[in-house]
Amino acid sequence: MRPRAKGSRQRPRKKRTGSRHRGTPNAPRRPGRARIAFSAFPEVDIVSDLAPPAHFIKNAIDEDLAAGRYRQVVTRFPPEPNGYLHFGHAKSIVLNFGLARLYGGRCHMRFDDTNPTTESMDYVEAILEAVRWLGYDWGEHLYFASDYFETMYRCAEALIERGLAYVDSLPPEEIRALRGTLTEPGRDSPYRNRSIEENLALFRRMRAGEFPDGAHVLRAKIDMASPNLNLRDPILYRIRHVSHYRTGNAWCLYPTYTYAHPIEDAIEGITHSLCTLEFEDQRPFYEWLLEALAEAGVFSRPLPRQIEFARLNLEYVVLSKRKLIQLVEERHVAGWDDPRLPTLAGGRRRGYTPEGFRLFCERIGVSKADGWIGYEVLEQAMRDHLNEAAERRIAVLDPLELVIDDFPEGHVEWCEAPNHPLDPERGKRRIPFTRRLWIERGDFMETPVKGFHRLTPGATVRLRYGYVIECTGCDKDESGRVVRVHARHFPDSKSGTPGADRYKTKGNCHWLSCDHAIEAEIRHYDRLFRHPRPGTEPGPDGAPRSFLEDLNPESLRCYRAFVEPDAAQVPPETRFQFERHGYFVADRYDHRPETPVFNLTVGLKDTWGKIQR
Numbered sequence: 001m002r003p004r005a006k007g008s009r010q011r012p013r014k015k016r017t018g019s020r021h022r023g024t025p026n027a028p029r030r031p032g033r034a035r036i037a038f039s040a041f042p043e044v045d046i047v048s049d050l051a052p053p054a055h056f057i058k059n060a061i062d063e064d065l066a067a068g069r070y071r072q073v074v075t076r077f078p079p080e081p082n083g084y085l086h087f088g089h090a091k092s093i094v095l096n097f098g099l100a101r102l103y104g105g106r107c108h109m110r111f112d113d114t115n116p117t118t119e120s121m122d123y124v125e126a127i128l129e130a131v132r133w134l135g136y137d138w139g140e141h142l143y144f145a146s147d148y149f150e151t152m153y154r155c156a157e158a159l160i161e162r163g164l165a166y167v168d169s170l171p172p173e174e175i176r177a178l179r180g181t182l183t184e185p186g187r188d189s190p191y192r193n194r195s196i197e198e199n200l201a202l203f204r205r206m207r208a209g210e211f212p213d214g215a216h217v218l219r220a221k222i223d224m225a226s227p228n229l230n231l232r233d234p235i236l237y238r239i240r241h242v243s244h245y246r247t248g249n250a251w252c253l254y255p256t257y258t259y260a261h262p263i264e265d266a267i268e269g270i271t272h273s274l275c276t277l278e279f280e281d282q283r284p285f286y287e288w289l290l291e292a293l294a295e296a297g298v299f300s301r302p303l304p305r306q307i308e309f310a311r312l313n314l315e316y317v318v319l320s321k322r323k324l325i326q327l328v329e330e331r332h333v334a335g336w337d338d339p340r341l342p343t344l345a346g347g348r349r350r351g352y353t354p355e356g357f358r359l360f361c362e363r364i365g366v367s368k369a370d371g372w373i374g375y376e377v378l379e380q381a382m383r384d385h386l387n388e389a390a391e392r393r394i395a396v397l398d399p400l401e402l403v404i405d406d407f408p409e410g411h412v413e414w415c416e417a418p419n420h421p422l423d424p425e426r427g428k429r430r431i432p433f434t435r436r437l438w439i440e441r442g443d444f445m446e447t448p449v450k451g452f453h454r455l456t457p458g459a460t461v462r463l464r465y466g467y468v469i470e471c472t473g474c475d476k477d478e479s480g481r482v483v484r485v486h487a488r489h490f491p492d493s494k495s496g497t498p499g500a501d502r503y504k505t506k507g508n509c510h511w512l513s514c515d516h517a518i519e520a521e522i523r524h525y526d527r528l529f530r531h532p533r534p535g536t537e538p539g540p541d542g543a544p545r546s547f548l549e550d551l552n553p554e555s556l557r558c559y560r561a562f563v564e565p566d567a568a569q570v571p572p573e574t575r576f577q578f579e580r581h582g583y584f585v586a587d588r589y590d591h592r593p594e595t596p597v598f599n600l601t602v603g604l605k606d607t608w609g610k611i612q613r
Helices: 056-066 087-102 121-134 145-161 172-178 196-207 257-268 277-295 321-329 344-350 354-364 375-389 607-612
Strands: 074-077 106-111 142-144 165-168 217-220 235-239 253-255 272-276 305-309 391-393 399-404 413-418 428-433 436-440 460-463 468-476 482-489 507-509 511-513 518-525 556-563 575-578 582-586 597-603
Touching: 056 087, 056 272, 056 305, 074 087, 074 257, 074 272, 087 106, 087 121, 087 272, 087 344, 087 354, 106 121, 106 145, 106 257, 121 344, 121 354, 142 145, 145 165, 145 196, 145 217, 145 235, 145 253, 145 257, 145 277, 165 196, 196 235, 217 277, 235 257, 253 257, 257 272, 257 277, 272 277, 277 305, 344 597, 354 375, 375 575, 375 582, 375 597, 428 511, 575 597
Parallel strands: 074 106, 106 142, 272 305, 391 575, 399 482, 460 507, 518 597
Antiparallel strands: 165 217, 217 235, 235 253, 399 436, 413 428, 436 511, 460 468, 468 482, 518 556, 575 582, 582 597
């Protein structure tokens, strides 16, 4: 053990136990925190001290390549254009595009647009923008399921011709009744044994628009007694006289997602179709369908391989698209890009970064087991990136006037502050110091409590980057509220000047010149829900309660504050650390130099986690 220097203090080291990241049981342990490297390639900004961690999907791909099953890894990200992407999609995007890049393959951007009643080009454009923002590019490989409608139709006819599909004319409720349950087998439809010729004729008339919605469906003919309900003659096509946002009225017959997805994978030559665990029970049908079409000569082998992984379950949010739509349509939030909403558009407007999302995905890893991730893990990933990326500025969020009585009226001193304490190459900026200053109201206490080391009558503090001052008193209004603080300064104590370090103070306050600071709107965003798992606890009567009952009424607070002049003169989406407060971003839409608006991205510390612990 090395001897310590004379007069130095040495604190005993605390023994570290458990995982570094609370709530991430599958996160690999690391010898040191991740380094953030900035490069021209956004998809590889996040660099850790270790090689990319192995997981079961990577192991499966390694085995496939070693066995010669595939020559090149081809993945896909296949959202439905019926809403905005949420944080759970970020995990899938990073996984699919990341694996393709790792193996020198490609990842397709594909829209599974088989449901014309809920889809639109607006959603398509929003999804493409979000994926690009995360740092990924699909090049020429942009596809739509609707591009394959004709091929899917021909695949259906091939199944009919092989006796593997039939037209069922039962009403939907009777089809559901005959499907059976988890403990009882299903029963055959009376139309199951229609001839191939009759099925083909009916199916072609369905395409021609001769029947109303719900008159017939096309079903696969597999096994109504199968213990897997997904193999009990699943529906492949429905009649819907609805205009499609891309194909217009060319079709009135639309494939189900379950039927369309494997065909899309096969058409595009996808090697590894990565899905979340809710599709695990669908894998037998996925494989049955592709094998049947391969035997019919429609597709050649090797066929795509479906692999499932655990979806993202994140505390204090809802990631159900149905619930997100409800929050937007019922105006509990201000739209799909509301910074409280766990959409990528909302995260972007809040100031979350693509690098932070990728770091988060690296930390939580890829698992086959479902689990809950603490929201603080996402917040810490954002802090770690923003700590490296965001320049520092000063903001006074709850202003109280401080008058330096012995400082000349109208005189301006210029103080220097580093733009980034961890990166001297970013240089310094000049901050004006004048007689009248704004300080935080919480930095003054007329009657101090134990442990308070800031402004109080008779106490000295250092104004950060400026002078040491001694508080001499305060002014109050008629109600007794402090409206102004008075102090005197020590002229030879200016930071950075010779001899200034001989002044020793316990307190350090930040400040802004009243004559130069710019008034700004601060939007303090907090978690949208008060409960870590919204809607999961029963109500007072024991009945299930709505997730809306767990909404946090304090999720948004707006107030007026003051910021440095050059902090206001920045373009939207510029990020800063406002010293002592947290990380903020100039609002993407509302920020103007003359009327600046800053959104709280994340605080400097995990206050929610501390409260919960």
